[in-house]
Amino acid sequence: MATREEQLDAVEQFFEGPRELDRLSLMSEDVEWWNGLGKFPAAPGQTVFRGKEEIGRIVLGRAPSPPQPNGRPVDRYDLATRTFDDVRTIADGPFVFRQHTYRATTVRGRPYENVYGFLFRFTDAGLIDRIWEHWGTLEAYETLFQGPLVVHDPDLLLQTTPSVRKRLDLDRPVPREVIEECLDLAVHAPNGSNQQPYRFLFVDDAERKAALADIYRQAMADFVNRPRTDAPEDNIDRSDPASKRMTESVMHLARHMQDVPVLCVPLVAGRTDGLGEGAHAERTGALWQANRWGSVIPALWSFMLALRSRGLGSAWTTLTLVREREVAELLGIPFAKWMQVGLFPVAYTKGTGFAPTPRRPARDVMAWNGYAGEPE
Numbered sequence: 001m002a003t004r005e006e007q008l009d010a011v012e013q014f015f016e017g018p019r020e021l022d023r024l025s026l027m028s029e030d031v032e033w034w035n036g037l038g039k040f041p042a043a044p045g046q047t048v049f050r051g052k053e054e055i056g057r058i059v060l061g062r063a064p065s066p067p068q069p070n071g072r073p074v075d076r077y078d079l080a081t082r083t084f085d086d087v088r089t090i091a092d093g094p095f096v097f098r099q100h101t102y103r104a105t106t107v108r109g110r111p112y113e114n115v116y117g118f119l120f121r122f123t124d125a126g127l128i129d130r131i132w133e134h135w136g137t138l139e140a141y142e143t144l145f146q147g148p149l150v151v152h153d154p155d156l157l158l159q160t161t162p163s164v165r166k167r168l169d170l171d172r173p174v175p176r177e178v179i180e181e182c183l184d185l186a187v188h189a190p191n192g193s194n195q196q197p198y199r200f201l202f203v204d205d206a207e208r209k210a211a212l213a214d215i216y217r218q219a220m221a222d223f224v225n226r227p228r229t230d231a232p233e234d235n236i237d238r239s240d241p242a243s244k245r246m247t248e249s250v251m252h253l254a255r256h257m258q259d260v261p262v263l264c265v266p267l268v269a270g271r272t273d274g275l276g277e278g279a280h281a282e283r284t285g286a287l288w289q290a291n292r293w294g295s296v297i298p299a300l301w302s303f304m305l306a307l308r309s310r311g312l313g314s315a316w317t318t319l320t321l322v323r324e325r326e327v328a329e330l331l332g333i334p335f336a337k338w339m340q341v342g343l344f345p346v347a348y349t350k351g352t353g354f355a356p357t358p359r360r361p362a363r364d365v366m367a368w369n370g371y372a373g374e375p376e
C-alpha cells in the first residue's frame with residue numbers, strides 16, 4: 001500500500017514535475033481518465049479515455065490534433081509558461097483530490113486560465129488508475145446559457161451558413177418565438193442614421209404561403225425567359241457539376257416554397273427605382289441605393305446567422321422582385337413606400353452539420369492601397 005506521502009508526491013509530480021517527466025509513468029496500464037467535456041478535436045464526444053496509449057495520444061496531446069471543424073489549428077498552452085495558484089489538496093484512503101487555478105500562455109500568445117478539480121485514485125502499488133477531471137463550469141455554462149445554440153464558434157458560423165434549399169425540414173414547425181429571438185439579435189446590425197428603416201414580414205398562413213410560392217415560380221419563369229444581351233452576366237455557363245447541382249437545388253425550393261414553415265419578406269423604407277413617393281422618388285443614385293440596401297441587408301444577414309446558430313436555415317432569393325407589385329398586393333405592403341429585399345424561406349435544417357461554403361479565398365478578391373486591376 002502506497003503511503004499518503006507517496007500519493008501526494010505523485011500528484012504533485014503529475015502537475016508540477018519537470019517537463020521531461022513522462023506523466024504516463026505515474027499511471028497504471030489500465031488507467032482511465034474522465035473529463036466530461038467531449039470536446040477534444042481528435043475525439044469529439046468522447047468523455048472517458050482508457051489506457052496509456054489513448055491518454056498519451058489524445059489527452060496529453062502527443063499526436064498532432066486534427067484541425068477543428070472551422071479549419072483552425074488547435075492552440076495549445078505553452079507548458080513553459082504554466083503556473084498553479086490556490087492549490088488545495090485533500091487525501092482520503094486511495095483518493096487524492098486537488099483543486100488549483102491553472103494559468104498559462106498559449107502558443108499563439110493568448111492568456112489561458114481555468115479552475116480545475118482533479119480526483120485521483122491510486123492502486124496499492126502507488127500508481128494512478130483513475131482520474132476524474134472537472135473543468136471550471138464551461139459545460140454548465142453552455143447547457144444553461146447557450147442552450148439553443150448548435151454552432152458556438154463565430155468563425156464556424158460565418159464559414160458554414162449556406163443557402164439551404166434541399167435540407168430545409170418541411171415537417172418541423174418553427175415556433176414564432178424562435179423567429180422573434182433571432183430577429184431580436186439581428187436588429188443590432190448597423191443601419192442608416194440608426195432609423196432602422198426596415199420591416200420583416202413573416203408569413204406562416206398556408207394560403208398566403210401558397211400564393212407567394214406561385215408568384216415565386218412565375219417570377220422564375222419570367223426571369224429565365226427574359227430578353228438576353230451578349231454581356232457575360234447574361235450568358236453564364238451553368239453546365240459544370242456544381243452549377244448543375246445548384247440549379248437542381250433552386251428548382252427543388254421553387255417546387256416546395258409553399259411547404260416551408262415560414263416565409264419572410266424583408267422591406268426597406270423608400271424606393272431607389274424612381275417609383276416611390278416623397279423624397280426618395282428622386283433619389284436613385286448610388287449613394288441612395290447603398291444607403292437603402294445597406295440599411296436592411298446587415299440585419300437580414302445577421303438574422304440568417306442567428307437562424308443557423310440555432311439549427312435553422314434560409315436561402316437568399318430575389319426572384320420575386322420581378323413581380324414585386326403582386327407580392328405587395330398580396331401582403332398589403334404600400335409599394336410606393338417600401339421596397340422588398342426578396343423572399344426568404346425559414347425552416348429547421350435536416351441535420352446541422354454544414355461544410356464551409358465554397359468561395360474564392362480572400363487574397364483573390366482584395367487589394368491594398370489602390371485598385372489592382374480586375375480580379376482573376
Ligand SMILES: Cc1cc2nc3c(=O)[nH]c(=O)nc-3n(C[C@H](O)[C@H](O)[C@H](O)COP(=O)(O)O)c2cc1C
Nearest residue numbers: 161162163164246250253315316317318319357358
Ligand atoms: C442577391 C442574391 C440573390 C439570390 N437569389 C436567389 C434566388 O432567387 N433563388 C435561389 O434559389 N437562390 C438565390 N440566391 C442564393 C445563391 O444562389 C447562393 O447564395 C449561391 O449560389 C452560393 O451558395 P451557398 O451560399 O449555399 O454557398 C441568391 C443570393 C444572393 C446573395
